[in-house]
Amino acid sequence: AQSVTQPDARVTVSEGASLQLRCKYSYSGTPYLFWYVQYPRQGLQLLLKYYSGDPVVQGVNGFEAEFIKSNSSFHLRKASVHWSDSAVYFCAVSSSNTNKVVFGTGTRLQVLP
Amino acid sequence: NAGVIQTPRHKVTGKGQEATLWCEPISGHSAVFWYRQTIVQGLEFLTYFRNQAPIDDSGMPKERFSAQMPNQSHSTLKIQSTQPQDSAVYLCASSFDNAETLYFGSGTRLTVL
Numbered sequence: 716a717q718s719v720t721q722p723d724a725r726v727t728v729s730e731g732a733s734l735q736l737r738c739k740y741s742y743s744g745t746p747y748l749f750w751y752v753q754y755p756r757q758g759l760q761l762l763l764k765y766y767s768g769d770p771v772v773q774g775v776n777g778f779e780a781e782f783i784k785s786n787s788s789f790h791l792r793k794a795s796v797h798w799s800d801s802a803v804y805f806c807a808v809s810s811s812n813t814n815k816v817v818f819g820t821g822t823r824l825q826v827l828p
Numbered sequence: 829n830a831g832v833i834q835t836p837r838h839k840v841t842g843k844g845q846e847a848t849l850w851c852e853p854i855s856g857h858s859a860v861f862w863y864r865q866t867i868v869q870g871l872e873f874l875t876y877f878r879n880q881a882p883i884d885d886s887g888m889p890k891e892r893f894s895a896q897m898p899n900q901s902h903s904t905l906k907i908q909s910t911q912p913q914d915s916a917v918y919l920c921a922s923s924f925d926n927a928e929t930l931y932f933g934s935g936t937r938l939t940v941l
Contacts, residue, residue: 749929758832758919758932805871814859814923815884816930820870 717742717808719819727825730798736791736822738780738806748789749807749816750780759805765789776800801826834920834933841910841940849905849936853922860903861930862895865917877903910940 718741728734740746747766751759763774770782780791789806803823809816833852841847853860862874864887875885877897888895892910897903907914917937921930 751930751932756934758934759921759930760932761929764929813884814861814876814878815873816861817873818863818871 717746717810717815717817719806719808719817721804721806721819721822723822724820725823725825727827728796729827731795734791734793734796734800734824736804736806736824738789738791738819739787740789740806740808741787742808742810744810744812747809747811748780748782749809750774750778750789750791751805751807751818753803753805753821755802762791762804796824796826798826798828800824832920832922832931832933834918834936836936837934838937839939841938843911843940844909847907847910847914847938847940849907849918849920849938851903851905851920851933852901853903853920854931855901857922857924857931859923859925859928860897861921861923862903862905863919863921865919865935866915871919874905907938910938912940914938915940 720739749764750762753759763772765772765782773779778793803821805821806819807816835850859878861876864872873887875888875895880897892908895905917935919935921932923930
C-alpha cells in the first residue's frame, strides 16, 4: 500500500530564507509524486509533479523538488520564500497502476515578514 | 472552465440526520475522488470513480457512508445518521486520466452538532 510521511507539521522561516519541506513515501512500484499547496479556505492546487526522467522537477512560483529513489524521498525546496508562500503543503504519491492518490498529513508553512 | 464545483460550501446537521454533498467535476475529466480533511487525520482518501464506475472505496466507513456517480457531470457523497466525528471538510477532486493532476473543489465544511 502507498503511504506518505511528512515529518514536520509546522515550519517557520523568515522571508527571503531558503526552504526545504520533507517528504518520504512508501510504495513498492514506480511512484508518481506530487506536491500540492492549500491556501486558507481553498482547495488544493498542484505545485509540481514527478513521473519519470530528470529527478529534479520545477514547479510554479520558484518551487522545485528532487526525487531520490535510494532514500524514498521527494523533498520540496525554494531558494527564497515570500510571505505569500504561507500555506499548507501536501506531498502525495500515486502510480501508473492506480488512480488512487495518497496524501501526507501536510506541513503548515509560516513565513515571517 | 469553472473548475470543480462543490455544494453546499457549509452544512450543519444535527446528530442522526442525513447529509448529502454534491460535486460537479470538470467537464471531460474521467476520474472523480472524494477526500475528508480534518486537523487530526489530515487528508483521508474515501473513494474514487473512473468513467462513473466505482473503482476503490477502501477509505469509506462502511456503515453510514455511500457515494454515487449517476452521470458524468456529478457525484454525491451521502452520510446517513451523521455523528459529531463526521465533522470535517469534504473535498472532491477530478482528473483527466490515470494518475494525472487532481483538480480540487473548495470543499464542503460539514458540522454535526
